[in-house]
Amino acid sequence: MVRRVAVVGAGSSGLACIKICVDEGLEPVCFESSDDIGGLWRFKEAPEPQRASIYRSLVVNTSKEMMCFSDYPMPDDYPNYMLHSQLLQYLSLYAEHFHLLRYINFQTTVRSVTQRPDFSLSGQWDVVTINRDGEEERLVFDAVLVCSGPYTNPTLPLSGLTGYETFTGRCFHSWEYKDAEALRGKRVVVVGMGNSGGDIAVEISRSSKKTFLSTREGAWVTGRMSTNGLPLDMMNISRRINILKLLLPQTLINWVVERALNQKYDHRLYGLQPRHRILDRGILINDGLPGQILQGALVLKPNLKAFVETGVVFEDGTVEENIDAVVFCTGYNGTFPFLPPALSEGTHGELTLYKRLFPPSLQHPTLAIIAFFRTSGPIMPTVEMQARWAVKVFSGSRHLPSQEKMLEVLESDRQRSMKSYTCPLQAALHVDYITYVDFMAKEVGVQPNLLALLLRDPVLWLKVVFGPFTPYQFRLAGPGQWAGARHAILTQWKRVAQPFKTRAVPEPEPGQSVFSLPGLLTLGGSVIMAVLLSKNLPALQGAAEFLERSRIFLMDNWYTG
Secondary structure: OOOEEEEEOOOHHHHHHHHHHHHOOOEEEEEEOOOOOOHHHOOOOOOOOOOOOOOOOOEOOOOHHHHOEOOEOOOOOOOOOOEHHHHHHHHHHHHHHOOOHHHEEEOOEEEEEEEOOOHHHHOOEEEEEEOOOOOEEEEEEOEEEEOOOOOOOEOOOHHHOEOHHHOOOEEEEHHHOOOOHHHOOOEEEEEOOOHHHHHHHHHHHOOOOEEEEEOOOOOOEEOOEOHHHOEHHHHHOEHHHHHHHHHOOHHHHHHHHHHHHHHHOOOOOOOOOOOOOOOOOOOEEOOOHHHHHHHOOEEEEOOEEEEOOOOEEEOOOOEEOOOOEEEEOOOEOOOOOOOOHHHOOOOOOOOOOEOOOEOOOOOOOOEEEOOOOEOOOOHHHHHHHHHHHHHHHHHOOOOOOOHHHHHHHHHHHHHHHHOOOOOHHHHHHEOOHHHHHHHHHHHHOOOOOHHHHHHHOHHHHHHHHHOEOOHHHHHOOOOOOOOOHHHHHHOHHHHHHHHHOOOOOOOOOOOOOOOOHHHHHHHHHHHHHHHHHHOOOHHHHHHHHHHHHHHHHHHHHHHOO
16 A cells, blocks of 8 residues: 655645645655755756756746646735746745645755565565765655656757857857846857747847847747736636637637737748647747847847857858857756666657656556646646646556556557657657646546536636636545635636736726727617618627627626636
8 A cells, every 4th residue: 555655856846746645645755956945946046967947037927827736826916927936935835834844855866766676566666865965865665756857957959060069159058047147248049949948039139239049940929918918828728718629620720819919920020930830839928029029139040050160050051150159948858867767668768658647667556757748738737636646546546547558548649749749759748738637637536527517606617617727626626625716716817916906096987988988888889789770680689789798797707706
């Protein structure tokens, strides 16, 4: 029977795993190599080997209501998109609230995780650690949750670029980047157009002489704000939209969304236009990129091909001379050197994971790799659901399919992703956010029963189906039910509005102008009705009245608690 669980890492994933183990009556023992919690989100002035590293100005690209843990909303006054330091503060509040620090061994590094000789019978693991004094210890655990993350070993593709040995400028990975001060007044090339590449290129371009952003394929770009300045993810990640994606032709949805983005800034004109359609891959979230291109401070270029002594050559044959630095935002090798090499059984030596969580080759499913995936939604709620499922499997209350079935599902998932990602490694990592979280929630027993919810609580049903896909809905019923979940859902838009309330805004006096909102609505409605009546279309009049009433009802319930 599983009792003791080793948790490797005390970042956001590790903290969630500790808490869920405690909830399930297990005994977590967490090993953290640094001297504090936070992992990726703990900013350091200089990067440290074998640890994640972030830049000083990093702002999250998922909003607070979407990315918080399911039973612990973020404080009302937190901004909707926060700096890394505020997210770290939230993690500290979470750890303090649930008394998690007592389970963590700081400055303790995991050297190896290996199956015990009797693994076929016990499913247990030998975990070797080394503490701050250099003392090694061997411990036995019933299960292991790996939460150290895939962002510790940067990929720097210099060996594939001719001429880099004689290049006089500086080449470094974004893992080393902290701020743009050292690049002020320089000519800089940023390679890679993921979220980090976009952020870093924009920041450098504000003080450099010229910045070039080199991209292999381009990207669809949008900012963090949606309609009325509301958070983009809260308006676009919902069950309602997910149902529409399943019902409507993908070609039509691609056309509609791409047209909307191109109305903000023409992606072809700006040099951003990618080869893929918008639903095929994730969107680049960046508020400043189009503006810097418009100002000429940032120049889009094709993929980097080679170096010359003082410059670089791009795939279209163009050359940029007098380049002072090249920043590679080219991702990370997702490796876990302390794990058994036998688990890395993929074609390219990568970890093969059923539903991006369980190695299918293990005779006993007592090890899970947390947060080793890519998705277009928030990471923390996904990780939390991974942990809830993994712990259920460890305890024996949930069971995995046979190895043959897991490999079959794994290949099917990979083939589906290959339609969007030509690289097999990227295809294997990708999961569809709502589909993936719902699948795990069903396994755990916490997926909302929408029909029962409609009959029992239609107001809450409206929020869950038509509102944002916030994580609180997975605490409404089932294992781990939280009494505050319903209230959290009904008040989520109030928490969105709270940080904006920093000054009293004068309200327009009613009846003073026909150009007030009620006046405009009345005027517009009168004009429409006059046109309809003049054409003598009673059926259309009824439809218009019904749509208007529906619109008012939905708007009222969408934005209010």
